[in-house]
Structures are given as C-alpha cells and as structure tokens.
Amino acid sequence: MTRSLAALDDLLAAADADAYCIEAGSDDSNQLYLSGFDAPDPFFTAYTGEQLAILVSGLEYGRATKESNADAVARLSTYNYAERAAEDGQAAALAGVYADFLADLGVESALVPERFPVGVADGLRDRGLAVDVDGDDVVETVRATKTEAELDAVRRATAANEAAMAAAEDLIAAADVADDGTLVIEEDGETTSLTSERVKEEIEVTLLRHGCALDETIVACGADAADPHDRGSGPLRAGESVIIDIFPREKASKYHSDMTRTFAKGGASDAIGEWFALTEEALEAALDAVEPGATGAEVHAAVCDVYEDADHPTLRSDPDTETGFIHSTGHGVGLDVHERPGLNPRGEELEPGHVITVEPGLYDPEVGGVRIEDIVIVTEDGYENLTADSPVELVVQ
Amino acid sequence: MTRSLAALDDLLAAADADAYCIEAGSDDSNQLYLSGFDAPDPFFTAYTGEQLAILVSGLEYGRATKESNADAVARLSTYNYAERAAEDGQAAALAGVYADFLADLGVESALVPERFPVGVADGLRDRGLAVDVDGDDVVETVRATKTEAELDAVRRATAANEAAMAAAEDLIAAADVADDGTLVIEEDGETTSLTSERVKEEIEVTLLRHGCALDETIVACGADAADPHDRGSGPLRAGESVIIDIFPREKASKYHSDMTRTFAKGGASDAIGEWFALTEEALEAALDAVEPGATGAEVHAAVCDVYEDADHPTLRSDPDTETGFIHSTGHGVGLDVHERPGLNPRGEELEPGHVITVEPGLYDPEVGGVRIEDIVIVTEDGYENLTADSPVELVVQ
Numbered sequence: 001m002t003r004s005l006a007a008l009d010d011l012l013a014a015a016d017a018d019a020y021c022i023e024a025g026s027d028d029s030n031q032l033y034l035s036g037f038d039a040p041d042p043f044f045t046a047y048t049g050e051q052l053a054i055l056v057s058g059l060e061y062g063r064a065t066k067e068s069n070a071d072a073v074a075r076l077s078t079y080n081y082a083e084r085a086a087e088d089g090q091a092a093a094l095a096g097v098y099a100d101f102l103a104d105l106g107v108e109s110a111l112v113p114e115r116f117p118v119g120v121a122d123g124l125r126d127r128g129l130a131v132d133v134d135g136d137d138v139v140e141t142v143r144a145t146k147t148e149a150e151l152d153a154v155r156r157a158t159a160a161n162e163a164a165m166a167a168a169e170d171l172i173a174a175a176d177v178a179d180d181g182t183l184v185i186e187e188d189g190e191t192t193s194l195t196s197e198r199v200k201e202e203i204e205v206t207l208l209r210h211g212c213a214l215d216e217t218i219v220a221c222g223a224d225a226a227d228p229h230d231r232g233s234g235p236l237r238a239g240e241s242v243i244i245d246i247f248p249r250e251k252a253s254k255y256h257s258d259m260t261r262t263f264a265k266g267g268a269s270d271a272i273g274e275w276f277a278l279t280e281e282a283l284e285a286a287l288d289a290v291e292p293g294a295t296g297a298e299v300h301a302a303v304c305d306v307y308e309d310a311d312h313p314t315l316r317s318d319p320d321t322e323t324g325f326i327h328s329t330g331h332g333v334g335l336d337v338h339e340r341p342g343l344n345p346r347g348e349e350l351e352p353g354h355v356i357t358v359e360p361g362l363y364d365p366e367v368g369g370v371r372i373e374d375i376v377i378v379t380e381d382g383y384e385n386l387t388a389d390s391p392v393e394l395v396v397q
Numbered sequence: 398m399t400r401s402l403a404a405l406d407d408l409l410a411a412a413d414a415d416a417y418c419i420e421a422g423s424d425d426s427n428q429l430y431l432s433g434f435d436a437p438d439p440f441f442t443a444y445t446g447e448q449l450a451i452l453v454s455g456l457e458y459g460r461a462t463k464e465s466n467a468d469a470v471a472r473l474s475t476y477n478y479a480e481r482a483a484e485d486g487q488a489a490a491l492a493g494v495y496a497d498f499l500a501d502l503g504v505e506s507a508l509v510p511e512r513f514p515v516g517v518a519d520g521l522r523d524r525g526l527a528v529d530v531d532g533d534d535v536v537e538t539v540r541a542t543k544t545e546a547e548l549d550a551v552r553r554a555t556a557a558n559e560a561a562m563a564a565a566e567d568l569i570a571a572a573d574v575a576d577d578g579t580l581v582i583e584e585d586g587e588t589t590s591l592t593s594e595r596v597k598e599e600i601e602v603t604l605l606r607h608g609c610a611l612d613e614t615i616v617a618c619g620a621d622a623a624d625p626h627d628r629g630s631g632p633l634r635a636g637e638s639v640i641i642d643i644f645p646r647e648k649a650s651k652y653h654s655d656m657t658r659t660f661a662k663g664g665a666s667d668a669i670g671e672w673f674a675l676t677e678e679a680l681e682a683a684l685d686a687v688e689p690g691a692t693g694a695e696v697h698a699a700v701c702d703v704y705e706d707a708d709h710p711t712l713r714s715d716p717d718t719e720t721g722f723i724h725s726t727g728h729g730v731g732l733d734v735h736e737r738p739g740l741n742p743r744g745e746e747l748e749p750g751h752v753i754t755v756e757p758g759l760y761d762p763e764v765g766g767v768r769i770e771d772i773v774i775v776t777e778d779g780y781e782n783l784t785a786d787s788p789v790e791l792v793v794q
Contacts (some may be wrong), residue, residue, distance in 0.1 A: 029422070039626065041733070058717065077716045085743060091511060091532040114488060118518040119530045124748075135488040135514045204605050214409060215610060229436065251613075273533030290491060313460070316661055319456065319474045327456055330670060352662060 003147050005276045005344060008091050009049050010112065011138045018107040019046045020134070022379040023098070023120050029335035030139040032254065036069030042117075045070075045106055055079075073102055076118050080085075095123025103142050104130060113137055137340075144332050144340040151377060152359045153255035154333065154355050158375060158386045160210035160255045164392060172236070172265055172396050182235040183265055196201070196221060196232040202392045203246055210215050212248035218260075219244050225262075225369030228327050229363065237267045241276075241368040241394075243361075244319045257338045258357045259387050260373030263396045275362045275370040282306040282360035283372050286329055286343070290358070290376060290383045296347015300329040301361045311363060316345065323364040330357040333375060354378040370394075400544050406446050408508065415504040416443045417531070420495070420517050423754050426732035427447065427510060427536040429651065433466030433756030439514075441495050442467075443502055446639075452476075452498045452549055471498055471563050492520025499526060510534055541729050541737040542750040543655045548774060550652035551730065551752050555772060555783045557607035558654045561600040562787060565616070565641050568599050568646070569633070569662055579632040593618060593629040600643055609645035615657075616641050622659075625724050625758065633695050635663045638765040638791075640758075644734045653734045655754050656784050657770035660793045672759045672767040673791045679703040679757035680789075683726055687755070687773060687780045693744015697726040700757045709759060720761040727754040731771060751775040767791075 008020055017300035022045045023128075026032040035054050044055040053072040056064045061075045076082075079100050084093035098120065102110065109130035110122060114137060121131045146154070175183040175194045178351065182387035192198075196219040200392040203217050220232030222240040237240055244259040262279075264272060285302040303325065304316045328344035333355045341348050343356060350356070363370030372392055376383040398599075405417055421444045423429040432442040432451050440461075441452040454463045458472045468794055473479075476497050481490035495517065499507065506527035509518060511534060518528045543551070572580040572591045580591035594617040600614050617629030619637040623773075642657040661669060684701040701711045701722065710721035711745040725741035730752045739746050740753060747753070753775065758768030769789055773780040 056717075058712070059626060062719060063626060082712075082716055082742065089532065089759075090743065091530075110514060113512040117512040118509060118515040118528070119513075119532060121515040121518075122530055131515070133488075133519055135486065135516060202606060204610075205602055207600050208605070213601075213610075213612060215612075229457060264687075284786030315455065319479055322455075322459060345479065345689060346487065 003142075004145075005047070005142060006266075007138055007142050008047060011134065011158070012049055013132075014325055015111055015132065017109045017111040017130075019048045019102065019105065019110050019131065021046050021102075021110045021112050021116070022139075023062055023117060024115075028115070029143065029339070030137070032335055033143050034069070034139055037064055037067060039064070044101065046102060046107060046110070048105060048107065051105075053101075053105055055098070058346060064278075072103075091123065094397070095127065099124055099127040099281040103131075109294055113139065118157060140340050145351055146334060146355055146377075147353075149333065150253075150255060151353070151355070153250055153253035153388060154257055154375070154377075156253070157212055157248055157250040157255055158259070160207055160212040160250070160388065161248055161259050162247055162390050163210055163247070164203045165203050165244065165259060165261055167303075169261070169298055171199055171202050171394060172242070172263055175236075175265065177238040177266060177361035180266070181237050181239065183238060194237045195235050196224075198237070200232075201243070203244075207246075207248045211251055213251050214248040217246050217310060220369065221366050223365050226363045226365040226367070228363060228369070236265070239264060239268060240274045241268060241370055243369050243371050245373065247370065249337070256333050256334050256335070257386075258337055258373065258375055259390065260371045260388065261372045261392065262357055262362075264394050265396050266394055269367070271367050272370060273394065275367070276372075278306065278310055278312075278362050278390060279352060279362060279370050283358060283374065286358045286360060287374070287376070287383065287385070290350065290356070290378060291293050292350055292352050292378060292380065295346055295349050295354075296329075296341045296343040298344045298347075299350075299358070300345060303329045304389060307360070307362070324362060325360065326363055327361070330359050332356055350378045352378055352380050374397070400442070400539075401542075401710060402539060404535055408531065409446050412508055412529065412531075414506045414508040414529065415525075416445045416499065416502065416507050417535070418443050418499075418507045418509050418513070419536075420514060421512075425512070426540065426736070427534070429539050429732055431466070431536055434461055434464060436461070437653070441498065443499060443503060443504060443507070450498075450502055452495070464769075465774050471501075483497075488516055488520065492517060492524065495522040496521055497525060510536065535567055537737050539686065540731055543752055544747055544775075545729060545748075547650075547652060547731065548579065548750070548752070549711040550647055551648035551654055551772070551774075552783060553650070554645055554652055555656070556652035557604055557609040558645055558656050559646070559787050560607055561603040561643055561645070562641065562656060563629075564599050564603040564756065565596050566658070566660060566793060568596055569639065569660055571662055572633075572662065574635040574663060578634050578636065580635060590632045592632050593621075596641070600641075604645045605645075608648055610648050611643070611645040614641075614643050619761050619765050622762045623762040623764070625760060625766070625768070633662070636661060636665060638665060638669045638767055639705050640768050642768065642770065643658065646734070651732055653730050653732070654783075655730050655734055655770065655772055656787065657756055657758075657768045658787065658789065659767045659769060659791060661791050661792050664792055666764070668764045669767060672764070673769075675682070675703065675707055675709075676757050676767050676769050677757060677789060678790050680755060680771065683755045683757060684771070684780065686752070687747065687775060689729070689749050689775060689777065692737045692746050693726075693740040693753075694742055695744075696740045696755070697742060697744055700726045704759070715777055721759060722757065723760055725757070727770070729753055747775045749775055749777050754756070756793065
C-alpha cells in the first residue's frame, strides 16, 4: 500500500471547494498526517489537490522546509503577522494572515474538518472566504488504511507493548500474598506493597527502553477494574481480577499499539473465571467476523451475541446499563490510539490495511472486570493478529 | 489564592450570553480546568454562572458524577444519541443532542473559545442557538493565576525536573571523550557512544520514578542546538554546547514544569562561552523585571536590550532573523506547558500567582545554541525562583 489522497481529491471535486484546510498543531493527527510536520503550536495547512502548502511561524520555518510534506512553506512574517497582532490582536491578525495566504494560493472556498477552530472559521468567513465543514472527516478515513511503513511502525509499538505486558505479568508472578490478601514484593531487601502504581512504573520504564512513550496505562484491580476507564490505584489483591491495558506510542514514528490482558493472582472467583472464558469466546467470535467487506458493526454484533446469549446485558440490549458489556468492541489504531474504523453499532466496512483492536469485556462493581484485547491488521483474506503470541491466561501463580 | 471564575461571570454578563461552552476532551486544558473531569474523548461543558453542567457518554457517566466539578451530569443516552446517530449520522446527532441539553439548561446563547469545533458551532447555529466566539480565551486567563494547590503541583513537577537534569548532567560528567571527539560511557562493561537518545532515556526514567511523564525532551548538541525546536539526536561531542530542555507533567495533577540548562563537556569555544555569560546576564535582567504590574512585554524587552546591546540580532531588531535571539522570553506554565501569560512583545500584565519561565537564548548553526531557563512564581513583591538551586554552569569536566 502507498498513501493515497484520492478520497480527498474526490471530496474537493464533489464539494466544489478549492482547498482542504487544517489549523492545528501536530497533536491533531489529521494535521500531522496531511502536513507531515511535527510541531507543537497550531499552524495552517492547505491542500488544493495540486499542491500542499503550509504556513508556520518563523521559529518553525527552517525545520518545516526540511521535514514537512509540503510543496510550499510560507511564514507568518511574510504576511506581517507581528505588526497586525500589535494593531488588531492575535485572533484577528491570524485570520487576516490566513486569508491572505489562501488568496495567494487562489483559494476562495475551503473545506475544513469538524474540529477546525470556529474562531478561525468565522474570521475567514468575515473576510469573504466560503468555509464549509467536512462532516465525514475524510482525512481520518484516509488515515485508516495504512501503508507498509505505517504497519511496520505499529508492529514495532506492538512488540514493545508485548514486552511491557510480560514485565507486568512477571512482577505479579514474583509477588507473594500477605495475610491481608494484598500482594507484596521483595525489592532491595525490603518487602513492599505491590501497587497499581508500581506495576505501571514497570510498564512505562520497559516501554521507554523500547523507544515508546505513553501518557497513561490502566492497571486496575477489583472494583476499579469494573470501570473501563479507571486507571487503577493502590495495592493489588490476590484472587481479584487485574485488568492491564497498555496503549503506547512509538516515539520516532508517533504510531500506537494497544492491548489488554486480565490476570488474577493465585486464582479467581467462579464468576471471574466464567467471565474470562466467555470473553475469550467473544474475542474469537469477533475475530472470526473480521475480513474485508465485513463491517465494524457486524464484528461488534458478534460480541453482543455471545454476551447476550449468556444473559449478560450489553449497550445493545440496554443502552443505559452500567454493568455487562458497556463499551464498543474496538477501534482503529494509528497516529491516534482511537481512530477509524470503529467496531461499534455504526462501524463502517473493513478494508485491507486497517489496523483494529478487538476488546470485549465484562464489568460489574460487585464482581470486578475482565477485558481481553488483541490488535490485528485486516488483510486481503482475513486478518493478521499481531498479539497472537501474547498468552491469554487468567490465573498467575 | 482560591480559584475564581469571576472573570468568566463578568464576560457572560458583558456579552449577554447564557453560558460559556466547551466541547473537547481533557487534553484541552480549558476543558479539564473548567469541568474538572479527565476523559479522553470530547464531552460538552456548559457554565451558566449559576451552574456547571456536563454531558458525557454512558461509559464516563459514573466517573463523571464522582470526579468532575459539575453540579449536574447528563449522559448522551438521555437524549437518544444512539438512535439519532443511526438515523442522521454522528455529527448531526451530536449537534442535536447538545442543542437539547442546552435547551434543558435554558441556554439560548453561548460563548465559546476560539478553538471550539466549527462543526459543532455550525450545528448549534443551525438549530437556533446564538454561538459567539470569545476571542480572548477567558478560561486560559483564569487558569494563569494559580491556587496554592496548583502551585504545589508545579513545585513537585519542578523537583522531579531538577532531579532529571542532575541525572543528565551526571551522565555527561561520567563520560569520556573518544579520539574522534564524541562522548563515550562505560555501561555493563562495554564502551558505548553517549547519544542524545541515551541522555533522554535517563531523563525520562528519572521523571517516571518521580511520578512525572513527558512526551518529549530536548537534548540537542552542536548544530542541532541552534534550532530551538530540534529535539536532538546522535552522539554528543566534547566542546560543543548541549542544550537540555525538560518539560515534564506530574501524572497525578497534570501540572507541568519546564527548565533548560546548557552544558559543554571538557570546555567550550570562546563564542559559546561569551554567549553563555551574555545569556546569564539576559536571564538576570529579565528576572529583575519580574514583579506584579510589570508586563510580559517589558520582561521580554529587557532580554532584547541585553542581546541587542551586544550586537546580537533579535526578532525585535529583525523579524526575519534565523540567528541570535529567535524566540520569546518565556511563557506561563500549568496544565499546558505553554500558556498565559506570555513573555513576548504582546505580553500582558503579570499578577501574583502566575507561574512563568524565563528562557533567553542565542542560536547560530555555525556556532551552536545556548539557552538557560528558570521557572518562577510571581509573588506580591517580586518572584520566587523554583529552580534557583539548580546550578547554572556551562562546562562539565
């Protein structure tokens, strides 16, 4: 696969717009993808079909000419930004500069993504530009299909992630169980509590040693694990489920991976054991449904079927439920850890080159939580499971 | 200091608007600050002066009721989001849900920040809401003045940062100089090149051990150091300046710190030595200007004066210069690593409780780069330098 902006060209033609425009820093993955330029502060990108032009501050100008995808790089000072900001304030000055930059490109009508800043959009409209919103976020759709280089980046992030998961499991395996049921470890000759925070530190240091960074990790035990977005804290306890969900970003490429395992030290309750077996079954049912032409909605439905057949509530059977299967089945992974395609009730068609996670799970504060998440590439004839070698085993002795 | 939303109340009254609204995830610091809720996906916050209400997905509902600042928490399913999305698509469904949520709050006119998504703004306007843009970003102005708890968070992040800087300096001090002038270290009985990447790893691991995370660090040597935004790569070399700029975030509080030191292993050229002395002088001049009532513009001018008096170009003397002092003097630090107040030509008035960095520097690809950055709290009678105990010394033997 090589990167294709054909969908963007088609959209510009269909909308009769002169350019697709983004104003954001590279923390906006559409901006990073389209411009190819990694810079923290907002800058302006205009894609006309014929050329990609970016407008940056003087501070970023030299690097932008060397590192970005742009055919043309302009700088704010060319449009007298500083003088205009002193006179009219920053917001008006920026809108004026952007309008002049677009005029130089011959752009009179722009398509922008949903999350384009309204202040800039209104400023351009006030200056006579037509600004319409692309409600379908075409760049995110383009991003969903990865090139070989992008897939390799996800593979490297996944290998780092598997090493971090193994390090976390090793730490739990090495722990002892204190009289009060909490886990303890011997470190530097001292016995200390094995906490969620300590396991996260092990995960994060392992990822750093493998060239990956991450903002957050989930190591959630017991009732914490019953809330899918709880990051977890405090001592881990034997016999309770511990959900470990790690979603690192390779620092060099900025591509992510994402995987989850659930462990129980020394053994688990019957309920957790049953949930785990059922979640493995749901994972297999979902993976069986993954192939080009299937939709994310169908994969999600396969998971709901398994859980509902076993009398667990899902958001499909009860949109307000707070227990059972209370999230979507998965999501695309790339520059964002959550991106297209979605494996949810509205999930679109899967295509070769998509990278998706499949992550069924069950939750109830009275019981705990169980989640198993693999990350796979959709291929011409099915899928390739990148986390197939990471064992799926609940009990850690 | 306690948090005050008085400026927001005043703005709503002056604009005759019913609510200040934000639609973003907590990666948007205004959203995190106003809502007090840390969630990755976009959610809707409406502040009416009388109450703060937030609208979240079912997945976040339980946590939002426990953890957010909101007086009222609503969920998407109450407004039949799933059904509407299936029928009208996600963008239209969200706009409809937000409009109904605002109607329930009695809100007919909304003020939104510059970076509020245009797709949502246009969707609300289409449904009869008046949506005007707050061009002054009032929440960021409110955020600039920190409470004692926020200052304590910055102090903790700064202590971690100083430990990381010391670890980096220790690593350079422990290095030897190879025949080709590159730095080498003995690790695990082997001699390996001391690279920018290896120093960054040391910094990052140290920060993790102190409860802080970071996306990026700058360890830039020689010509790399001449570009203020270059992160640096490859072997470090003796006699060249190495800029180390670290800007971590405390994971628990999400508050940042930021500091920079410049080192030269074994000695430095006369040019770098002169630049370093001049930059220390510029730092002192800037700090002398920091007090309540002074403006960020005045502090910035003090630095420009020092450099221009020594015949170095600045962006004030030449807006297009690519050498000399080519950035602003500093910025506020808090939930964002770059926030208000700015120490730049448009810098606003400093007030007690502001946290700012002061970071003069000189750059030229023929020479290298030098930057020294301290972080200070503006106090009633001047400032408190949080990095006063971190030595400012160029040469590392």
